[in-house]
Amino acid sequence: MAREFLHLLRLGTHAEQDYVLRGRSFFDAIVLNANLVEGSKSAIAVLVTRLQKPYFIDPVTYAFALDPRLLRSAGPGNPRPKRSFSALAAAYGLDPGFVGVRPVTSDWFADDGAVEDFAAHVIDYQRTAIGNALADDAAFLTSELSDRAKWVGPHATLAPYFVEDFRDGWRNVNVRSLSTHASATRDLRGGAIGVDSRQLTPQNIAELAGTYAETDLDQAFMWLTNFDEHAATVGQLAGYARLTQFLASQGKAMMASYGGFYSLLLAFRGLAGSSHGIGYGDKRDLEPLVGGGLPPARYYLRPVRDFVSLADLGLVAAGISEDEFRSRICQCTICEGLLREGGVDGLIEQFTETEDRLTATGRVVAVATPRAYRLTRFHYMSVRAEEFDLIRNTETLNLVLGTLVAESRWVEGRLGLRATAHIGRWHDAMEMTEPV
């Protein structure tokens, strides 16, 4: 029997809606950040009803505790708070005057009444944001989409959460939020556990696991901030696996907020699902990088379960036949189409297509064409869907690990150990932990 493992896609920007709609068969449910919802409610609401898939709204309450400069609009000398976060603060029952000026601290929620009021607002927002937007949209009410109204409510609501850094007293606030949520809902008692992965010592893992095991949580997203599966040490990876395993053993359905293939391996340690973005969304730092322009297009190299530069795709694929490409690298819908159109060389040519752009400093740079971006992203979505199916349908972890190690060896011969070293670490970390 196939293993249950939920495949969630996280919408990063409005521009990604087309990927979500066209690629709707690739995933099970969608995660929407509340600030994105607040930024364009009508468009998101119509997306949800067109998609007809379960959705979650991540309340992103943690953002209000970050450096307030991150909540200001971009641009020098422009201290205005971002409108979406100000509106969100108001919807959460907070005075939006603090947004972009000072961070919230755990002291704000010292008394239980403050936590209850905040949690009630945050949960109500998730329940009603999409429905209210549709109710305000005359075009929706008179359209054929209105018979899809059953999709307007979220799959589950998430209690407000702040990132646990083992210093600022947030754990107490988080646990009380969960408790408030649990007593107020008859539905799934959902939450999110955000943890600064840089503080994830064995002792902190044990503390966290013990604390959250005692809550009334049914289902929760787990976000290890600043955690890169491909760079993490065996100890860090094993710590993540142990935390997952312990919480799963206590009946908590944990899902990775941001996860790559390692999070899929954790299905064998009790993880119930994993979420990722359309481009680089398999990890997220606590404080996002700001600026820097469009990230380069990259190719998700299936045998090593990682992104590589498009030049590296060329190195891996140079000189091999179409059949070898299919068996060793990829035979997803996108790659298959390109192979049929122009063989391996044609595929490389399409993925590496660039156009010249003038930078703000007057330099000419070559950037991937919009078509190359689309190809790399649909390829990624397609391969990820295959990966979830692999995890659901493979009986034992050893079978998955065996295939993974064998497939990556061939790439190692072409790109060197730098492209495959993480696979050995994943293998070792999984071997250090036991199934639930």
Added chain:
Amino acid sequence: MREAVVVEAVCGFIQERGYAFLAEYPLLGKVADVYGLLSLEHDRTIAIECKERDWRRGLEQARRYQLATDEVFLAVPERVVTDELTQEASRLGVGLLVVVPSKAVRIALEAKPTTNLIPSLRGRALEHFTQRLLLLDG
């Protein structure tokens, strides 16, 4: 010797040999320090990666350029050259240019034609190159 000095010396070197060239040329999502063409008649393209000391990284970059360029070289200051570097460059078919303290350049190892060359990528790189040269001339 700083990388900028290596680049400058290499530019002078290939100019003397009749190459039209551009520095910091975007190639396959990376930026080649120098990319050039030995006249339309000869139709030979060259890419050169310059490094102050990290030759392993330089060779890694240079390998990628082999997908789209006829000849690929790594250029390094003389003090960086070791047997290990020469052997590794030879194995990969990457040529080696050595910049001596007087900023003169000598060819320590010729580049070999590689099996990695993808004609359509080479053609595209060359087309962009000629367009850019025309723009600069224009």
